[in-house]
Amino acid sequence: MATAxxxxxxxxxxxPDGLQYxxxxxxxxxxxxxYHVRPRPGVLCHIAKSGDKIWTVRVGTQRILxxxxxxxxxxIGDDFxxxxxxxTLRSNLEYMVDKEEKVAPLIEAVEKEGxxxxxxxxSVAMISHTQGWLHCDIPGTDASGVVKSMMDELIDEFKKxxxxxxxxxxxxxxxxxxxxxxxIAINIQHTKPPKINHDxxxxxxxxxxxxxxxxxxAIRPAxxxxxxxxxxxxxxxxxxGACYPPCPPMQINDAEHSKLAIWVGGNHSNARSKPSFQKxxxxxxxxxxxxxPEATAIVKRILKVYKESAREWERINDWIDRIGWxxxxxxTNLPFTKFHIDNWRGARKSLNxxxxxxx
Amino acid sequence: MVKKYETPMLDQLxxxxxxxxxxxxxxxxxxxxxxxxxxxxxxxxxxxxxSYETRKGYWKGGTVSVFGYGGGIIPRFSEVGNQFxxxxxxxxxxxxxxxxxxxxxxxLRQLADSWEKYGSGLITFHGQTGxxxxxxxxxxxxxxxxxxxxxxxxxxxxxxxxxxxxxxxxGATRCEQSCANEHKLHLKLVNNFTDDVHRPALPYKFxxxxxxxxxxxQNAIERSDFAVIGTWRDEIKVKQxxxxxxxxxxxxxxxxxxxxxRCPTNCISLEDDDTLEINNxxxxxxxxxxxxxxxxxxxxxxKGVTLLIGGKRTLKIGDLMGTVIVPFLKMExxxxxxxxxEIAEETIDFFAxxxxxxxxxxxxxxxxxxxxxxxxxxxxxxxxxxxxxRESSYARMDTWDEEAEKWNNRKSETAA
Numbered sequence: 182m183a184t185a186x187x188x189x190x191x192x193x194x195x196x197p198d199g200l201q202y203x204x205x206x207x208x209x210x211x212x213x214x215x216y217h218v219r220p221r222p223g224v225l226c227h228i229a230k231s232g233d234k235i236w237t238v239r240v241g242t243q244r245i246l247x248x249x250x251x252x253x254x255x256x257i258g259d260d261f262x263x264x265x266x267x268x269t270l271r272s273n274l275e276y277m278v279d280k281e282e283k284v285a286p287l288i289e290a291v292e293k294e295g296x297x298x299x300x301x302x303x304s305v306a307m308i309s310h311t312q313g314w315l316h317c318d319i320p321g322t323d324a325s326g327v328v329k330s331m332m333d334e335l336i337d338e339f340k341k342x343x344x345x346x347x348x349x350x351x352x353x354x355x356x357x358x359x360x361x362x363x364x365i366a367i368n369i370q371h372t373k374p375p376k377i378n379h380d381x382x383x384x385x386x387x388x389x390x391x392x393x394x395x396x397x398x399a400i401r402p403a404x405x406x407x408x409x410x411x412x413x414x415x416x417x418x419x420x421x422g423a424c425y426p427p428c429p430p431m432q433i434n435d436a437e438h439s440k441l442a443i444w445v446g447g448n449h450s451n452a453r454s455k456p457s458f459q460k461x462x463x464x465x466x467x468x469x470x471x472x473x474p475e476a477t478a479i480v481k482r483i484l485k486v487y488k489e490s491a492r493e494w495e496r497i498n499d500w501i502d503r504i505g506w507x508x509x510x511x512x513t514n515l516p517f518t519k520f521h522i523d524n525w526r527g528a529r530k531s532l533n534x535x536x537x538x539x540x
Numbered sequence: 541m542v543k544k545y546e547t548p549m550l551d552q553l554x555x556x557x558x559x560x561x562x563x564x565x566x567x568x569x570x571x572x573x574x575x576x577x578x579x580x581x582x583x584x585x586x587x588x589x590x591s592y593e594t595r596k597g598y599w600k601g602g603t604v605s606v607f608g609y610g611g612g613i614i615p616r617f618s619e620v621g622n623q624f625x626x627x628x629x630x631x632x633x634x635x636x637x638x639x640x641x642x643x644x645x646x647x648l649r650q651l652a653d654s655w656e657k658y659g660s661g662l663i664t665f666h667g668q669t670g671x672x673x674x675x676x677x678x679x680x681x682x683x684x685x686x687x688x689x690x691x692x693x694x695x696x697x698x699x700x701x702x703x704x705x706x707x708x709x710x711g712a713t714r715c716e717q718s719c720a721n722e723h724k725l726h727l728k729l730v731n732n733f734t735d736d737v738h739r740p741a742l743p744y745k746f747x748x749x750x751x752x753x754x755x756x757x758q759n760a761i762e763r764s765d766f767a768v769i770g771t772w773r774d775e776i777k778v779k780q781x782x783x784x785x786x787x788x789x790x791x792x793x794x795x796x797x798x799x800x801x802r803c804p805t806n807c808i809s810l811e812d813d814d815t816l817e818i819n820n821x822x823x824x825x826x827x828x829x830x831x832x833x834x835x836x837x838x839x840x841x842x843k844g845v846t847l848l849i850g851g852k853r854t855l856k857i858g859d860l861m862g863t864v865i866v867p868f869l870k871m872e873x874x875x876x877x878x879x880x881x882e883i884a885e886e887t888i889d890f891f892a893x894x895x896x897x898x899x900x901x902x903x904x905x906x907x908x909x910x911x912x913x914x915x916x917x918x919x920x921x922x923x924x925x926x927x928x929x930r931e932s933s934y935a936r937m938d939t940w941d942e943e944a945e946k947w948n949n950r951k952s953e954t955a956a
């Protein structure tokens with residue numbers, strides 16, 4: 182028999198202070214850094230105004246860490262670094278050391294255990310991604326598997342700094358796009374309206390909020406087989422899947438018809454041009470586990486052309502701004518279709534109202 | 541007896557040079573000393589293989605929280621739990637990382653030890669919102685794990701329609717471009733709303749992100765409702781001897797092609813003696829020249845932040861960037877920090893009262909117009925809020941004189 186006990190009240194401490202875990206050299210020089218250099222790919226050296234230096238070794242991992250791997254990374258941090266670890270936005274792990282002579286043995290230890298040193302400067306950075314089939318409730322594909330497959334193929338570009346500028350790749354398992362904007366984004370694109378299980382709708386879904394969720398007002402309440410349900414105007418439906426999270430009986434994921442699409446030119450930085458959103462370049466790509474070779478092949482093709490054609494410091498969006506979209510499609514040998522011409526709100530701003538045409 | 545599953549598709553993800561998450565899960569399944577952890581990881585592999593074979597996901601949500609909170613847990617119940625029993629309940633705890641994602645090996649080991657007692661043994665640093673994701677535990681162990689990590693200083697992040705876990709860049713701890721105390725801003729902002737993090741009661745999610753400079757490494761403008769970006773308003777600091785050294789090393793052609801001609805407002809020129817001249821009043825603080833010549837050029841001394849409000853991803857009206865709401869806010873005194881927190885409070889209060897259900901701040905602003913939002917939070921209009929003024933003449937302007945007077949009054953107050 183369970184014994185009654187008073188539940189413990191939470192301590193609402195919120196976000197912990199990060200400075201208690203920061204390397205002492207970084208803490209000492211807080212806000213007083215002068216410049217940095219990259220002695221080799223995967224390594225940063227920051228020089229403080231005081232003359233102090235800190236070396237950072239950036240490490241790519243599988244992102245979902247099991248206890249053994251996490252402890253192995255901690256062991257390396259204790260034995261070869263100074264016991265401090267920082268994680269980047271793209272889930273790379275960084276070790277910081279206060280002496281140059283610690284760098285080479287640290288890299289050796291990291292690589293000996295199968296981790297990858299790189300991801301700095303003009304590299305293809307670690308792909309930022311979502312949960313996918315491993316944990317999400319609405320995924321159209323896996324995330325970790327797609328990323329593992331692609332990084333296996335892109336690993337040399339992670340370890341080098343040979344791109345014109347940095348390349349951030351993202352993946353998303355549904356069209357909500359939790360993976361965010363990227364120089365290249367690989368996202369699910371559904372191509373058929375949801376299949377509705379009318380027996381379940383009235384028990385599972387709050388129908389007005391499902392109706393409200395549809396971006397194109399294609400959903401309306403309906404009686405189906407004597408049960409309160411919902412129906413979709415399939416001519417209006419854009420197959421976005423927005424109705425599926427609030428109403429799982431409106432199944433949008435489909436083994437065959439949920440495809441992958443590739444978008445390029447998303448750039449978060451304000452450097453040179455204002456931040457930009459990614460643009461559609463390819464779709465209809467099969468969602469093909471366990472290795473998604475078709476998607477990887479297109480990503481590699483885009484990267485190859487970018488690497489050969491872009492000038493130094495051009496991110497993918499800067500490069501396409503210079504060469505134009507017509508040449509992008511020509512050089513990448515990707516088909517340009519009616520689906521590339523936007524028809525969403527604000528679409529008019531994306532049309533070319535000039536004679537600015539490259540021949 | 542631990543139940544095992546055939547996983548021919550997942551096995552293919554154990555080959556290749558990049559570290560494999562499948563190898564990690566299998567390592568726990570085969571080699572962990574605790575049979576509970578073995579079983580849950582075998583079961584997880586089984587369900588994931590099933591997903592790979594059928595190309596469908598099999599998790600559904602539900603309601604799980606810890607005592608006293610309404611959110612912070614991502615509940616996951618398996619729809620195929622009869623086949624994969626040991627991972628039938630597989631919830632994620634979203635735990636707020638230390639601001640800036642800094643750890644020691646000691647604290648990572650402590651978190652790992654706690655998770656070993658109560659969870660699957662799988663952890664992600666970090667999810668896309670910025671949380672440590674402790675992936676996979678039962679409803680009962682959710683409470684035990686939280687109680688333990690909460691006792692040594694960790695707290696849950698947000699899930700659902702609430703203030704979410706914040707993010708900030710490495711910033712002043714290591715980066716020469718830092719124009720703000722990102723760490724302090726991060727803590728001041730999100731920890732002012734702890735109640736709104738733990739008890740989802742907003743129309744939809746609300747995110748804070750802090751980047752120390754306009755390179756915006758945290759993607760704050762693109763993916764946060766309240767983006768704080770470090771900047772400066774005096775002159776770029778130029779070390780002309782370092783400029784000369786840079787030109788000597790790289791050559792004039794490189795400097796012209798990669799620095800001078802890339803300036804978006806043409807405000808930088810290379811002089812005949814290989815020094816740089818910058819017209820700072822035309823500079824938009826884009827960071828490009830500072831990125832290329834980071835030893836020779838630095839942000840100025842009169843530092844502060846720009847606030848942009850309303851960034852978000854696709855659902856429901858399409859992707860939105862944040863919009864400039866405050867072009868420059870000095871960040872020195874306690875009052876400065878109080879002011880930014882006050883703007884955040886005004887914004888969230890207005891959002892809570894005026895947004896529709898499941899509408900983000902940016903979508904609300906799109907629906908009601910920026911002016912209604914600005915008036916709601918008590919911020920004056922500023923030409924830095926727009927790319928250009930109105931293009932359409934279809935607008936009612938019969939209070940023009942009063943509005944012009946407000947501008948003139950503000951201008952003379954500033955001049956005084």
